[in-house]
Amino acid sequence: MIFKKHFEKRRGIFVTKPSLPPAEEYMEYVRRIFDNGILTNMGPMHEEFREKLSDYLDADICIPTCNGHMALEMTIQAMGLKGEVITTPFTFASTTHAIVRNGCTPVFCDIREEDCTMDAEKIEELITDKTVAIVPVHVYGLPCNVDRIAEIAKKHNLKVIYDAAHAFGVKVGRKSISQFGDASMISFHATKAFQTIEGGCTVVHDKDLAMRIYHLINFGIMSEETVASVGANAKMNEFEAAMGICSLNHFEEYVASRKEIFETYRRELSEIPGIRLPQPYRQDVTMNYAYMPLFFDPKVLGKDRDKIYNYLALHKVYARKYFYPLTSSFECYRDKGFSGYVPVAEKASKEVLTLPIYSDLTVEEAAHICDLIRKCI
Numbered sequence: 001m002i003f004k005k006h007f008e009k010r011r012g013i014f015v016t017k018p019s020l021p022p023a024e025e026y027m028e029y030v031r032r033i034f035d036n037g038i039l040t041n042m043g044p045m046h047e048e049f050r051e052k053l054s055d056y057l058d059a060d061i062c063i064p065t066c067n068g069h070m071a072l073e074m075t076i077q078a079m080g081l082k083g084e085v086i087t088t089p090f091t092f093a094s095t096t097h098a099i100v101r102n103g104c105t106p107v108f109c110d111i112r113e114e115d116c117t118m119d120a121e122k123i124e125e126l127i128t129d130k131t132v133a134i135v136p137v138h139v140y141g142l143p144c145n146v147d148r149i150a151e152i153a154k155k156h157n158l159k160v161i162y163d164a165a166h167a168f169g170v171k172v173g174r175k176s177i178s179q180f181g182d183a184s185m186i187s188f189h190a191t192k193a194f195q196t197i198e199g200g201c202t203v204v205h206d207k208d209l210a211m212r213i214y215h216l217i218n219f220g221i222m223s224e225e226t227v228a229s230v231g232a233n234a235k236m237n238e239f240e241a242a243m244g245i246c247s248l249n250h251f252e253e254y255v256a257s258r259k260e261i262f263e264t265y266r267r268e269l270s271e272i273p274g275i276r277l278p279q280p281y282r283q284d285v286t287m288n289y290a291y292m293p294l295f296f297d298p299k300v301l302g303k304d305r306d307k308i309y310n311y312l313a314l315h316k317v318y319a320r321k322y323f324y325p326l327t328s329s330f331e332c333y334r335d336k337g338f339s340g341y342v343p344v345a346e347k348a349s350k351e352v353l354t355l356p357i358y359s360d361l362t363v364e365e366a367a368h369i370c371d372l373i374r375k376c377i
């Protein structure tokens, strides 16, 4: 029983919890899958989901996948990128792994303190004759400075692939987040604001690129007798697609509930000296309230983030240190010699705590968490 630890059920309030549609609604779709007898390989449920998803995201071309990570990895592979990729270390392991697993070298760019996204003003100094792409992250669903990044990419002829894992449903002005860059990957993992159990997608604007990704996610198979690229299996199955259709039906309700929780935390905590809430870089951003990050300044509070984290855990509230450690200091990358001077990211990763936020969390529970934090500090 080496994996027993993973299945132990702890009690308490966790950082997230899946937003589930009504069981009967999902079962209706499951019944259709049983009637069709098609479980995977771009079946009817997959196609229905793909169309609805493309509509919702206002996406040119949207390709569902088995998870967000494979969408990112396959998109980089489909672009045939080899060389240096400018990216952020203030992210989940997946972003950096997708670059490295493609044989590219990550070059770490620092972040902006205000919103923790890649500092666009620091990109150009990292560009060399080996640079092929920029992989920024809309971290916590807060958009990167997409216009400035587009300008730099155009000037230096670089591809831009957004890790939009957190940004389902986010808009910049009237534009869906998926419309920026050459491609965007979105995660539909069970813990995300929008979920398909496991799942994700890549959104692209170029038909040839889309076809290459479409083949790569199915082993590179072009036809019964032709395998043209070294692909993998990254297809979304019918049960995940069905969950996606149901989740889409309820997504706006989920966002509304999350917003209420977000506003509770903001009202109760953001005015306390030493506690800071990141802000989107422009006023006209439509947020999805996927995460509730707060930064705790130990100099002002006289207590560091870990003390607050431990105090909450003692009271069965399990916040998370997203993102600590930085991917640039992961054990697996320690001896690789990847470059990056990232003091702002280092400071942010030591001060951040993401608090529980999900559509089933009650305002009373959020207020209780605020009370605990006030008591602790």
Ligand SMILES: Cc1ncc(COP(=O)(O)O)c(C=O)c1O
Residues within 6 Å of the ligand: 067, 068, 069, 070, 091, 092, 094, 095, 137, 163, 165, 166, 186, 187, 188, 189, 199, 200
């Ligand atoms: C920033 C970021 N990128 C990529 C991923 C990978 O997505 P997935 O878990 O769907 O593979 C995640 C999350 O899980 C993430 O948080």
